[in-house]
């Protein structure tokens with residue numbers, strides 16, 4: 050592998066350690082000097098990254114970006130700085146989602162060898178077995194895969210042996226995607242090393258916020274209730290629309306029902322929440338809710354979708370209590386778990 | 393608890409701790425652990441305690457003679473901080489709790505007290521024969537129940553080893569000192585699993601959320617050599633093939649029923665809440681359990697089959713002790729059988745007297 054390929058890869062996946070190394074070796078990332086080094090072109094590309102995430106939920110990296118690899122690698126830490134300066138929970142989340150989704154698509158096009166190499170560098174070590182499945186350590190798998198609420202990701206439905214779990218190529222790339230998502234999000238939560246942000250950055254940040262507010266008006270749930278029932282905003286906004294008799298999507302109903310079941314509400318109470326839906330039929334709703342609660346069919350309880358999934362479905366409206374959480378059930382933080390126990 | 397009972401227990405506990413201090417070693421590093429104590433029955437738990445070294449901890453135990461001692465499975469940067477978030481979690485051992493399931497016992501192994509009118513007797517009454525209110529039962533855990541729990545422990549250890557690949561040296565089994573077993577896992581990668589990941593481990597052990605359709609699919613296609621299939625799926629699949637002999641079962645309902653039976657047999661009955669709760673305090677190894685007066689005792693894996701909890705975990709002395717008892721069911725302890733007793737003054741070895749007192753069934757009279 051020649052140097053050129055390495056650099057291109059670092060540009061394609063700017064969260065790789067080698068990209069970070071390259072950046073820190075070649076450019077002084079303290080904000081004072083950024084104004085000089087962070088040329089207009091870099092700043093422009095950084096803004097583009099965030100806007101891609103906002104508008105397309107995916108940061109695109111084209112061949113023309115990769116070939117301008119210095120700009121490309123630099124644009125990532127600058128984008129992080131922009132997002133942290135804005136300090137808006139939604140923008141943090143959608144940006145992390147966008148970066149990880151873009152990376153996922155690119156990963157799928159890589160050879161097995163490169164895919165595994167990138168996974169390894171990001172701490173998701175995998176080994177290709179003869180059956181074309183990739184095995185990874187169970188702890189690594191568990192810390193990433195719990196985000197997915199589909200049953201097939203449950204460890205109990207996996208081939209497991211001697212500390213390993215087997216996944217296919219696409220699943221492996223999905224796990225790396227989650228790792229990237231987490232990494233980028235954590236980065237945007239870090240406090241900036243310097244207080245004085247250059248004027249050009251402030252202006253760039255402003256254009257991002259403008260784009261965000263334009264999009265925000267068009268999202269369902271916009272300007273919804275401020276009333277707090279201890280429910281996370283995503284749930285309370287869907288609830289509010291339900292109460293108003295608005296028709297809600299299958300996914301929205303899934304979120305509300307699984308959330309309420311997980312909070313220990315009675316089946317009848319949950320069914321009642323759906324009573325204002327235009328297509329409401331008591332017996333059908335009851336059956337569906339019982340199914341989600343694991344009281345019907347094979348007895349599988351459905352888990353509440355993660356913040357990431359809710360975000361990808363356009364239903365995340367985070368407030369200050371959402372900071373750092375990955376799951377709506379963790380909303381409200383400290384006391385949500387209640388008194389902790391002894392054994 | 394009457395003063396005399398408390399004094400008796402504290403005296404006996406002190407003697408035990410004084411003589412066995414070297415066995416009372418918390419998992420390390422001690423300065424990263426949170427400790428909790430019950431100093432007497434009426435006060436709540438004293439928690440968020442922290443010690444800088446073993447000496448300091450031992451001095452505390454000898455000075456206070458706690459009724460129960462707990463230590464966090466987690467290591468924290470700041471264990472004495474009262475705010476859970478601010479404690480700053482570093483990692484936490486995996487912790488499993490398997491309790492003996494209460495079974496319907498013979499009348500001699502049970503006693504009851506009516507909280508309403510104060511009547512009491514031996515037997516398995518649910519309602520007070522005098523005033524018809526529900527009664528409080530004093531049940532004694534017997535060997536059979538504990539053996540059932542031990543079977544679950546063996547299943548757990550096997551799954552941890554074969555499926556999770558955990559090294560034997562990193563699995564510690566303890567008798568909890570009363571009605572069950574604790575299993576601790578401290579293998580490096582596993583102590584970093586998040587609470588959500590632990591929930592998945594619990595679901596794996598309890599076989600929750602298993603998709604039967606995978607088995608259906610396998611049976612239809614038979615594409616897999618069954619020996620290649622590892623984990624729960626493989627185990628269930630092989631069982632069904634074995635049960636079917638040459639014939640592959642076809643009736644869907646029958647297969648589903650069969651799968652459910654196999655799940656019942658394979659699942660490891662751990663308490664889900666305990667494993668998921670990363671901040672949980674666990675009873676300290678080597679400490680006395682004030683629900684019985686026995687100790688939380690380590691059982692080496694090779695001794696799992698020969699371990700006798702009701703004998704091997706007896707900790708307190710043999711000194712003759714006189715108690716006044718109301719109704720005490722028959723129980724086995726220290727290789728001897730005691731009771732049943734009713735309305736009498738009895739003379740017992742200290743460990744058995746402590747057992748009765750810990751169960752709230754008697755009053756200390758004299759030595």
Ligand code: SF4
Pocket residue numbers: 281282283284355356357359360364365366367368371374375376377380
């Ligand atoms: S709980 Fe999660 S999904 Fe819901 S609003 Fe907050 S961050 Fe968004």
Ligand SMILES: [Zn+2]
Pocket residue numbers: 506507508509510511520521522523524525
């Ligand atoms: Zn009564």
